[in-house]
Amino acid sequence: QVQLVESGGGLVQAGGSLRLSCAVSGRTFSRLNMGWFRQASGMEREFVATIRWSEAGTYYADSVKGRFTISRDYAKNTVYLQMNSLKPEDTAVYYCAAGYGTNLLMGARQYNSWGQGTQVTVSS
Numbered sequence: 001q002v003q004l005v006e007s008g009g010g011l012v013q014a015g016g017s018l019r020l021s022c023a024v025s026g027r028t029f030s031r032l033n034m035g036w037f038r039q040a041s042g043m044e045r046e047f048v049a050t051i052r053w054s055e056a057g058t059y060y061a062d063s064v065k066g067r068f069t070i071s072r073d074y075a076k077n078t079v080y081l082q083m084n085s086l087k088p089e090d091t092a093v094y095y096c097a098a099g100y101g102t103n104l105l106m107g108a109r110q111y112n113s114w115g116q117g118t119q120v121t122v123s124s
Contacts, residue, residue: 002026002098002113009094009118012086016122020081022096022115029053033105034079036070038092038120045095047106049081059104064090086122093117 008020022034032053039045049060049070058070069082079096097111105111 002028002032004096004098004113004115006094006096006115006118009120011121011123014086014088014122014124016086017082017084018086018120019083020094020096020118020120022079022081024077024079024098028100031100031102033099033101033111034070034072035097035099035105035111036079036081037095037097037108037111038090039095039117040089040092043092045108047108048094050104050106051079052104057104059106083120086120088122088124091120091122093119 003025005023012018035050036048037045038048047061048064051058051070067085072079095117096115098113099105099111
């Protein structure tokens with residue numbers, strides 16, 4: 001199991017950018033996958049992006065493809081979500097998540113550990 005602490009949310013105008021960070025601590029990094037999910041008010045939690053911790057591989061939801069980039073920094077044990085060209089419909093609480101598997105994980109139920117969430121609000 002790993003522990004996750006998120007930061008970087010805030011209020012931004014449409015068209016602006018934000019970078020979310022997720023600090024990862026723990027011992028088990030083998031087959032680790034990191035993901036970002038979001039949950040808008042009154043909506044179900046939805047997949048945003050995922051990355052393999054130790055191997056190449058990323059995957060994005062169609063709604064964010066070309067605008068968001070997920071990356072990881074081994075030296076800092078941190079996963080990032082760079083969000084550009086933000087839209088009001090990107091407004092949500094964003095969650096970092098960790099799960100284990102040999103393939104990229106897109107389902108929330110595949111993740112074992114979750115961060116506390118960080119609010120992102122995009123004004124029009």
